[in-house]
Amino acid sequence: MTQVKQEEEILDVLKTVDDPELTNVSVYDLGMVHSILISEKDVYVTMVPTFAGCPALDFIERDVKLAVETLPWVERCEVTFSFEQQWTTDDITEQGKIQLKKLGISPPPENYTIGTEWTVACPYCESNYTSMENVFGPTACRSILYCLDCRNPFEAMKPVLKDTSELIS
Numbered sequence: 195m196t197q198v199k200q201e202e203e204i205l206d207v208l209k210t211v212d213d214p215e216l217t218n219v220s221v222y223d224l225g226m227v228h229s230i231l232i233s234e235k236d237v238y239v240t241m242v243p244t245f246a247g248c249p250a251l252d253f254i255e256r257d258v259k260l261a262v263e264t265l266p267w268v269e270r271c272e273v274t275f276s277f278e279q280q281w282t283t284d285d286i287t288e289q290g291k292i293q294l295k296k297l298g299i300s301p302p303p304e305n306y307t308i309g310t311e312w313t314v315a316c317p318y319c320e321s322n323y324t325s326m327e328n329v330f331g332p333t334a335c336r337s338i339l340y341c342l343d344c345r346n347p348f349e350a351m352k353p354v355l356k357d358t359s360e361l362i363s
């Protein structure tokens with residue numbers, strides 16, 4: 195088997211590993227997979243944590259390891275989190291955004307720039323006529339909103355961008 199084929203197989207497996215807090219949203223579609231290194235039968239997966247406040251990294255590490263090790267040619271998979279790489283909500287794939295909407299979570303806005311107003315479309319009816327109910331959702335990464343058109347409450351992911359604080363100072 196070629197290395198390219200092996201990488202493909204690993205990516206396919208990673209597309210089946212869900213974030214423990216987000217049913218049917220894979221760690222791959224959340225943009226958490228940073229790199230894959232294959233050394234014969236050993237696989238090293240480097241991942242980028244999403245929101246620092248989400249305490250699920252141990253579960254993700256275990257789930258990814260177990261999933262990759264189900265591949266017959268893999269003997270051992272090691273998962274590490276790189277805190278040097280910075281994850282942003284732009285890393286979420288189109289598939290990831292579709293899955294988030296199915297959970298009633300509005301994906302973060304695209305091409306968002308800091309300081310600008312952020313409109314959130316309702317994940318159920320796509321209406322922009324929404325209001326912020328509670329900035330503090332069930333986790334630090336989400337907010338609770340309310341759709342004034344279809345009258346459903348929903349959650350929205352806050353946009354996370356690359357840290358530009360050093361540019362400002």
Ligand SMILES: [Zn+2]
Nearest residue numbers: 316319341344
């Ligand atoms: Zn709606």
